[in-house]
Amino acid sequence: MALDPETFGALLDTVRRFVAERLRPLEEKVAEEDEVPEDIVREMRELGLFGLSIPEEFGGLGLTMSEEVRVALEFGRTTPAFRSVFGTNVGIGSQGLVMAGSDAQKAAWLPRIASGEIVASFALTEPGAGSDSASVQTRAVRDGDVYLLSGSKRFITNADKASLFTVMARTAGEGAHGVSAFLVPADLPGLSVGKPEKKMGQQGAHVCDVNFDETPVPVANRLGAEGEGFRIAMRVLDRGRLHIAAVCVGVAERLIADAVAYASDRRQFGKPLADFQLVQAMIADSKTEALAARALVLETAARKDAGDPIVLECAAAKYFASEMVGRVADRAVQIFGGAGYIADYGIERLYRDVRLFRIYEGTSQIQQLVIARETIKNGG
Incomplete structure (x- = not known):
């Protein structure tokens, strides 16, 4: 059951400020130390982020898929490592239990997963x-x-x-x-x-x-x-793929904003980089692809909430969004030029971060096979 619009709007606003004010200033520190600070993890617990997808009866927020992907979009605007802190509790770590667990199993584990007491x-x-x-x-x-x-x-x-x-x-x-x-x-x-x-x-x-x-x-x-494990795993991964697709869109939007800001400020040949048409072409391609991915993610989430089968659409969203953010990251490095290759600007870090999206929770090639199989099965 969806939250009322005012409550969900307040949650999104809180997440947006948390990402901008608490997480983004720590990106370099986390990259250097390979660890998310414990005080940040504690704040995530207090915000209820570990229980986004867990039913309210077990202490979670019980977000719909449409609501969850919008939160994931916001977390895409910082290093993906922050989302990963609670990502397994929200997705692949808990959803098998939510989907297939007995009443006793759910009662024993879900409240502690939702609170972040356990990962x-x-x-x-x-x-x-x-x-x-x-x-x-x-x-x-x-x-x-x-x-x-x-x-x-x-x-x-x-x-x-x-x-x-x-x-x-x-x-x-x-x-x-x-x-x-x-x-x-x-x-x-x-x-x-x-x-x-x-x-x-x-x-x-x-x-x-x-x-x-x-x-x-x-x-x-x-x-x-016995014997139901693979089916459970595939159902879990369908949902996880859509969540990851939303994160990819968020990262792409972050990269586009950073590239536009840099291109507007950096001057060459007496004018801003943003005035050059070949730079504009890279921005235009990136923006168009990000908008297309966002639309696919939101539509697929709405179909899941409606109870429609979405195996094909989840695979398509993950495939398109993960490939898209790789292209956007590459263009962002190109727009930044030499600065894009320097660690101080953070673009090269995001360039490396997004490469994993095309691999985990099903490679792009696996998504292609799923998309083709489902399309042929459904007669096109």
């Missing part, structure tokens, strides 16, 4: 299973009242902060139908988390390996029935 993470990717996510080899073997979980997960967002993982593991034969989903507390024996990886961009947002050595997971922690 939830999503463990699907493995050393040998990335885009081919149905080929996971982590195994869960039932032994009485527990499943013994063994295997390794890779590039897991917020793993070093997580208290709860949604883990996809094989309980039967090969293929998607042999995968089941489990809620795995981080303090169970046999579970270990590796060191954060050194990355190209998005410093402050950590990804780590997660290893399981006959970790005893109670049968009561299985999400849904």
Whole structure:
């Protein structure tokens, strides 16, 4: 159920000011230290950001998808690492539980996820299973009242902060139908988390390996029935892809604003860069593509709220928006010229940050396959 317009408007205004006044001044510090300050995390909890998508009955804000993507747009106007702090709680870390959890599972975990007391993470990717996510080899073997979980997960967002993982593991034969989903507390024996990886961009947002050595997971922690894990994961990713598409649009709008400000101030040949038509062409292309992506995101979110099937549209939004923001970032560097290559201006940092959007939660190539499959299935 949507918030009333006045309440939601106040939330958006608060988020907008939080991004502008608290987060953007800290971008360089977070990039250098590879850590978001704890006082910022605490403020995010107080603002309710960890529970944006969690139903009100469990302590969340219960935003509709249309409302959630508008909040994500605002968070796109700063380094993506800030959104990542609560992003897994809002998206892939909690939504399997929201969609498929039992009443007891929801009551046990969702209030603490919504408050930010615990961080939830999503463990699907493995050393040998990335885009081919149905080929996971982590195994869960039932032994009485527990499943013994063994295997390794890779590039897991917020793993070093997580208290709860949604883990996809094989309980039967090969293929998607042999995968089941489990809620795995981080303090169970046999579970270990590796060191954060050194990355190209998005410093402050950590990804780590997660290893399981006959970790005893109670049968009561299985999400849904055996063999339903892959279906749950795909539903979670559909929603996550739309959220990421919205973040991409927000970053693009930030880059365009920065490029326009620089081009208006920087003078060459006796006049501002913004007066040169070839610079104007880059601005025009960027603005047009960002507007198109924004429209696609908002329309898809509205269709999801209406209960329409949106597998194709989520894939299209994520594909178009993530590719779009890469082009916009490249043009922004070009408009800044030599300054765009210098760390002090921040543009090169955003250029590196946005590169990941074309890879995680389904590569652009996977989105193309989904779009083509759904289009052909639907007869065009």
